[in-house]
Amino acid sequence: MKEFDLIGRYFVDGGYQRKDVVVGIGDDCAVTTVASHQQLAVTTDTLVAGVHFLKDAPAKSVAYKAVAVNLSDLAAMGAEPAWISLSLSISDIDEAWMVDFADGMYELTRYYSVQLIGGDTVRGPLSMTITAQGFIPPENALKRSTAKPGDWIYVTGHLGDAAAGLDILTHKLDAGDGVKEYLVNRHLFPTPRVAAGTALRRVASACIDVSDGFLSDLKHILRASCCGAVVQVDKLPVSSQLRDSVAPQQAIEYALTGGDDYELIFTVNEEQRGNLETALASTGIKMTCVGQITGQENKIDLKDHKDQYPMPEITGFEHQF
Amino acid sequence: MKEFDLIGRYFVDGGYQRKDVVVGIGDDCAVTTVASHQQLAVTTDTLVAGVHFLKDAPAKSVAYKAVAVNLSDLAAMGAEPAWISLSLSISDIDEAWMVDFADGMYELTRYYSVQLIGGDTVRGPLSMTITAQGFIPPENALKRSTAKPGDWIYVTGHLGDAAAGLDILTHKLDAGDGVKEYLVNRHLFPTPRVAAGTALRRVASACIDVSDGFLSDLKHILRASCCGAVVQVDKLPVSSQLRDSVAPQQAIEYALTGGDDYELIFTVNEEQRGNLETALASTGIKMTCVGQITGQENKIDLKDHKDQYPMPEITGFEHQF
CATH class of the missing domain: 3.30.1330.10 (PurM-like, N-terminal domain)
Structure with a gap:
């Protein structure tokens, strides 16, 4: 043929x-x-x-x-x-x-x-x-390079589900029957955050999607914007399905390093923060503030409440099964 | 990395x-x-x-x-x-x-x-x-589907060189030293006919580039335009380098079925024919009239001067070495 x-x-x-x-x-x-x-x-x-x-x-x-x-x-x-x-x-x-x-x-x-x-x-x-x-529209593109110290870091949806789904498919993780299907589907059928992306025009100061993993992709923003970040691991949005399947520590690791979630990481400055609720309200997409941009170039501080949280060793999803 | x-x-x-x-x-x-x-x-x-x-x-x-x-x-x-x-x-x-x-x-x-x-x-x-x-510009696109019976069929440059060059590289054909390099380069470094394409806007009635081979690509025009064609194999533009390297019959076969030339096949109606010289003059690109569109749907008649010419068996370049 x-x-x-x-x-x-x-x-x-x-x-x-x-x-x-x-x-x-x-x-x-x-x-x-x-x-x-x-x-x-x-x-x-x-x-x-x-x-x-x-x-x-x-x-x-x-x-x-x-x-x-x-x-x-x-x-x-x-x-x-x-x-x-x-x-x-x-x-x-x-x-x-x-x-x-x-x-x-x-x-x-x-x-x-x-x-x-x-x-x-x-x-x-x-x-x-x-x-x-x-x-x-002209001047509306959400770039990686325009985050500023003091901007708040947000993420849509939940983090880590897709990586857990992949681990279930490759028999590295076991999970309960109802939960298993949910996590596997987050890996197989990710949702592009199209409505959130357009809603964030003129509200977000920078934006990227999570393909390599939260930390890896946040680093792209930091590198492009010459900034650093403080991330509250206790604030990372983890689905109840993932929380039910693994130990709390492992859930955080999935959320920090798991790839293929295709959620958006975006930054918002203090003045625009009030418009954020309104902008995203109609989309029905959950968003969570997980940290703040700092002036310390390329440095990420992880915090669990007020304590320092250790940087996970695997800081990128290498797209190699 | x-x-x-x-x-x-x-x-x-x-x-x-x-x-x-x-x-x-x-x-x-x-x-x-x-x-x-x-x-x-x-x-x-x-x-x-x-x-x-x-x-x-x-x-x-x-x-x-x-x-x-x-x-x-x-x-x-x-x-x-x-x-x-x-x-x-x-x-x-x-x-x-x-x-x-x-x-x-x-x-x-x-x-x-x-x-x-x-x-x-x-x-x-x-x-x-x-x-x-x-x-x-709007309405200027050169489509495949707009050739009409009576339109003249043209081709830019020379046909068959790239296929002969490939055959030299794969040791299926031998050629003299000066000629060899020319033919091999036509295979390795094809010239996209960009200037000819833009010059043909509003002049050509239909157009396609030769990737699969002259006959195969002409058929795309015929199928899309619900037409047929008469092609004069004696008119097919064959380079002196190709003519010097193979028997006349084989040169025609290369020209009819060889792929990867990236010349343009285009059709021009009688009224536009006068504008064609002017349109292409500034580009310096050679063009040759090789036949005419007919009303006999999907039928190609090959002629050598006034005689019927047999249809070659391989009518398409399958892109499989």
């Missing part, structure tokens, strides 16, 4: 149809329009089997996650998602796998009104690259 | 700097602006080692070709290139290889004033996905 036949069969309609797509899948390029009051946000992420997802991960989850990871990058910039391009490398064609893959992708793109506008399918080891694009 | 360090080291400045890039490499997304009188053309192509390029191909050629293939898609749409995103999958980090790779990429992006705005680097089998973006 030829490459283009494969694309044609499973992806030809691009799912959700947007008015700003002039030419969709099927030509040398897609052609789209950008409203004159918008800027374009562009991000590219690749997921490789055995590196970014388990080799036996369900096709639906693989596609869902590949899209979610990219929409999460748009969210972290404050952008509203619009289009994705998909390049899929597969070693051979399994009809059922392809159907599930398309399902997983379209479930998320429909929900966020995102159109697949093109891509490529090649024969090779299983991996996929998605380029996602979205819109932000 | 971590993924982001790798990106940082070799690609951080993005090469050529454009004024329409508000945020470049280093944040969750790039942020760019699109002028209000322009539409956006977007294309994605993946190259896999051992499938789209030889496993021992020089790094410089691999990068050059990956960019060229994408700029060629923009050219085939009539778009002016602006930005690329690169996702690079490599099994391990070889400093010299990376330097050559960056060189090959930036050589082409500098020439075309294209900025690298982001991407991803992952550990995995060697492959790369590039998403390229460019601009076209």
